[in-house]
Each structure stands twice: as C-alpha cells, then as structure tokens.
Amino acid sequence: MKRIFNPLIFSILFGLSLISCQNNAKKKKVESVSSEQLAKEISENLPGQTAEIVHPGKAVYTKYCLTCHQADGSGVPGMHPPLGPGSWAGKDPKELIAIMMKGLSGKIEVNGEIYKGFMPSHAQLTDQEIADVLSYMRSSFGNSFDPVDAELVKKVRSGK
Ligand code: HEC
Known part of the structure; x- marks a missing residue:
C-alpha cells in the first residue's frame, strides 16, 4: 500500500506545484519603472550611494x-x-x-x-x-x- 501511495501523493503535489508556478509567472508582470522612481528607490534603500541614472x-x-x-x-x-x-x-x-x-x-x-x-x-x-x-x-x-x-x-x- 505504502509503495503505491507515495508516488501518487508525490505526483499530485508535483502537479499542484506546477500549477502554482504557472500562476505566479502570470502574476509577475514586469512593471515599467521610471528612471526618477528608480533613483528614489536606490537613494532610499542604499543611503550614501549616488544613483547615476543611465538613459x-x-x-x-x-x-x-x-x-x-x-x-x-x-x-x-x-x-x-x-x-x-x-x-x-x-x-x-x-x-x-x-x-x-x-x-x-x-x-x-x-x-x-x-x-x-x-x-x-x-x-x-x-x-x-x-x-x-x-x-x-x-x-x-x-x-x-x-x-x-x-x-x-x-x-x-x-x-x-
Ligand atoms: C558613419 C558616421 C555616422 C554614424 C555612425 C552616424 N552618423 Fe549621424 N550623421 C553623419 C553625417 C556625415 C551626417 C551628415 C550627412 C550629410 O552631410 O548629408 C549625419 C547627420 C546626422 C543628423 C542630422 C544633422 C545634425 O547634426 O543634426 C542627426 C540628427 C544624426 N546624424 C544623428 C545620428 C544618430 C542618432 C546616430 C546613431 C544612431 C548617427 N547619427 C550615426 C555621420 C554618422
């Protein structure tokens, strides 16, 4: 029983994790960030660093x-x-x-x-x-x- 059961559970879990990965990938739409926003983020999160914005x-x-x-x-x-x-x-x-x-x-x-x-x-x-x-x-x-x-x-x- 154990031998049959384990692969079954494994494949269900594997299937579920694949589905959730796909969902995550869909959610992760890349948002475009303006260079001003980026400069602000960098200077807030890395104090002392000058954010040189490259066009x-x-x-x-x-x-x-x-x-x-x-x-x-x-x-x-x-x-x-x-x-x-x-x-x-x-x-x-x-x-x-x-x-x-x-x-x-x-x-x-x-x-x-x-x-x-x-x-x-x-x-x-x-x-x-x-x-x-x-x-x-x-x-x-x-x-x-x-x-x-x-x-x-x-x-x-x-x-x-
Ligand atoms: C091989 C050399 C060469 C390259 C590479 C080149 N140009 Fe030029 N460009 C010239 C020349 C020479 C002229 C003037 C043409 C004429 O005399 O009729 C010119 C003219 C211009 C002009 C109009 C005149 C002015 O100075 O305002 C613009 C704008 C321009 N180029 C932008 C660019 C941009 C942007 C690039 C890159 C994507 C580029 N060029 C790549 C040689 C080049």
Missing part, C-alpha cells in the same frame, strides 16, 4: 553613433555634424526617424557649417532602440526636447 538610449548611442558624432555630440568639424543645440536634434521626430531609416547624404547645413558627408541607415535597430537613441540625443549634449515614442518609429517605418 537607455546611451548604450545605443555609444554603440552606433559615437564613432562619428563623438561622446559629447560635438561631431567632427567638416565631417560629422554636431548634435547639440542648433543641430537637427530638435527637428520633427518624424524627420529624425526618417534619417535613422534611410541615413543621410548630400549637402546639409548645421549651425552655419556645411557638411557633405554620408550617414548610413540605422533601420536595423528596433523601434525601441531608435526611440531610445533619439530621446537620448534630444535630452543630452545641452538639448532639452521631448522624447520620441517607439510607436511613432513603428508608424514611420511602416510608411503610415
């Missing part, structure tokens, strides 16, 4: 834009235009997204300087990465423009 677009910028536009967005004179105040960073987000999709070449003027360079397309980045990197650019290098939404990137990408 999600910074990593994208560092990987895909920094070599040409430089870490501080100052660009390279005569080659790669700057991205700070007076640049195209404050343009209509749709235009900026279009530049990410198609790249940019031909004669342009930024801050009174003429550039005749070539910027490659960055259409390989995800909607979120493009939104993040443009938002980062628009809030860094002395800029303070509104962030760009991934939904808008999706729209422009699909030509709507």
